[in-house]
Amino acid sequence: MSAETPVCQLLERQDADYRGWWWVAPPRDGWLEAGQGTAISADLTVREAWQARGRPAASPFEALPRGGETPGEGTPPGAVLFWPKSHALGEWWLLWLCATLSPGTPLQLVGENQGGIKRVLKALAALGLGCRKLDSARRCSLFETRLDRVALAPEAAWTRFEADLGSERLTLASHPGVFGHAKLDDGTRLLLGELGAALPEGRGEGRGDILDMGCGDGILAAWLARRGARVTAVDVNAFAVEAASRSLAANGLVGEALESDVYSALPGRRFDAIVSNPPFHQERAIDYGPAARLISEAPDHLNPGGRLLVVANAFLPYPDLLERAFGGFEILADDRRFRVYVASA
Template sequence: MKARTPACQLLQRFHPSSGANAPAVAVAPPVDDWLADQVEGVASADHSILQAYRQRGISAFSPMDDGDMTLPSGWVLFWPKTHQLGIWWLTWLCEQLPPGTPLEIVGEHNGGIKRVPKVLEALGLRCDKLDNARRCSLFATQTQALPTASTAAWQAFNLRGMQLHSHPGVFGHGKLDEGTALLLDTLERALQENKLPGTLRRCLDIGCGDGIISTWLAQRSQDVTAVDINAFAVEACRRTLAANQLTARVLASDVYSALGDEQFDLIVSNPPFHQERDIHYGAAGQLIREAPAHLARGGQLILVANAFLPYADHLEATFGSFEVLADNRRFKVYRAGVR
């Protein structure tokens, strides 16, 4: 079987067959059938990737959970596009694994892998270049104790009267996204004008990120559910809610996957449209397409999106009609509902 993704193609070139020197555990990997045939374990913060490998019978765990760090030595880290997240993964691996554990690092040139030698040098880790091809590079190092703990990556800050917690890899890390700001302003105005369903009884925040929207909802509702595909976001949202002395149910979920047939009066989202460096509408399309099944009678879907994205077509096809609640030329806030 041939590897499909460029980074895995480079690994296949360097490790043409499984052996004593081949990595046994993949960290933050893409979904690739060749890789699934090679490794015994996967660590990832992406809920959908964990599920994909578990379905293949592979041990897969989130770094936010108690994972199986007793898997065979030989680990490979797929360098993420978020530079600070890559540093976090290195720091976390050095904490979790015995000193001297072999670790390979692979990634695409346009994803930041070329910066890895300087990162390793700054951390005091050795660096050996093993190979490069398919516009990717492969490096080798070994784990060792580091002076900085991985927990130092967490960031706390205050916005709009709320204390927020965030982590590298969480959407809008450390700041308020312009689209989210417009969405919150629009929700506040709609609430004051009595244009939201009911009294905000059952609310769902899809793609909760650091939890700023979930916190706004929880300040006004006793029944809030927040979901995100990213384990760092799930933990960040929980920390944010706790810091504001609020409660909500926070779940790891690929859009509605963890919710069964539950219904809500209000679904709110600033949906992602990037998958690594590519524009990808899959999650947002599913969010809109399946929303009617998760909206109670009279319920509303309110989402914000970059103005150039074709979400109006999705809303029209799913709901038959919709309205634009706000438009600042860069972002639009849409509303659609079921009767």
Template sequence: MSAQDPACQLLARQRDDYTALWVVGPPLDSWLVDQSAGVVSGDFEALNEWSAKNKQARTPFDLAEGELMGKEIVLFWPKAHQLGIWWLKWLCEQLPSGTPFEVAGEHQGGIKRVPKMLEELGMPCDKRDNARRCSLFATHTIAPESASESAWQNFEALGLTIVSHPGVFGHGKVDEGTLLMLESIESSLPKKPLKVLDMGCGDGIISAWLAQRGHHITAVDVSAFAVEACKRTLAANGLKGRVLSSDVFSALENERFDWIISNPPFHKERDISYGPSQRLISEAPEHLSAGGRLIIVANGFLPYPDHLQRAFQDFETLADNRRFKVYAADK
């Protein structure tokens, strides 16, 4: 089987045997899964792909500091520049000083920035290859001057302390759509505590806002960075909630909720993807209690009314500021 992802194609032509390789933040590529020994990723889907092939699969938050990976390591450079810097610092903390590793990625994903990033961190840089609009660089770890923990950012919003990470959607700010959604439900929010599912919790602002008002929160996200951020946000505000890694409803079995609330993603890296949002809407009735309610916010141009109509037969628009619309559908 040959690699499909361009950066993996570049990696594949370096040599034939990658059985000792650990990959960090990789794309989903079947060749890479088959070739490598293990993965460290914040992406639930990637972790499942490696686990399904009986390969080691860890998030950066469940590897103890200094717990060794393989002797061969490749970091796949992420589109989010600050997340890439975090991975570099994390590797320097995780591995003995002087441990070699490589950095691969697509030009349109920002890999050309890597030599400058390495220079600023005091790390060496050797360009190994360049093809298929991708580049591969070699470097090694150094004793870090600043901790990867410094990437976490606290900010105040809606009377809450929000803890955010560069790997999380909307890092360091509250999304306009989320604000619109919370404003649209505040006056009608039941006083009786609800069992609420926050789908795609991000840094946890929706979960914390509802928990602060006495509701029982379950928060899920496909990103380990978001799961960790949401846990930290709840803790920073002295609030309780259950936070899980889940690809839409995958971790919830047959559990039902009074409300499901979401600012669902429609991008995966640079691609528009409605898949998770469509699954959220179509499967929501199976996870709502009788009389339960789904509330979502979306960019006004997205085709969610059609999906809501099919899944619920009827829905209403709670708010519309031209950029975003808030929809509610009752079971």
């Protein structure tokens, strides 16, 4: 199988033995998934694609394979880091690799030129790591260095900020690459203004069982938990799940946070409400897939009378999706940039 993405096509033509290497933050590419080595990714869908082929894959927040094709075979002989569009996230991966792998381990860094791969030269220099260019093609570049211990720890990338909600404040954990990084999104703010009046009263005390889908830094989950809801926060991104967990803890709140590709981790579970500011980008491309699944499958995960509340950019085609899934919906707020929709099961 030939490589499908430009970055993998550049790697495919290298005269290198990648057996046992780690592929860090890789894209979806059949050539990678059918090849050698181990995927290290915060994206649940990437890891599941590798595991479906019987390939090893792990999150940076779990026990890691140490080389070869199975855990426990020693330190991997090298790693390839696919530079993300978020430069700060790429820097975190560098710090994590320096802290995780043995000094002297070869590291290749690959990415699209318009995605900022050439900025890795300054990032490596700031850490005291040398670098040489190996190749360039398909508007991509490939660099090589060797890992070493550095003064900064990966934990330094985690920060906190105070979200000012007018009548209250929430302390939120923040990490590069997580939606809402270090700021309160305007769409989320609009949704929060409607939640109090729009949520159905749950069974028992508080607001019942509520699902925060695509939780990001966990602001919706924390806001709901503070009001007595039994909150489950899910995201496909392991950084977001960790951020939501930290945000709940920072405010002395209790809730469940777990990785899920939309509803994949929630078979058979139902909620009194589902709230979401769903993503519609995959890297630079528009991707309605997750939001479409969120809406179309929501009736199967709502208790009778339960509600789905979604905020979205006004131009997105969610009305048709809501009409098909629920037979009707209301617009609770519209500031010309964002709309808050509600639909009842």
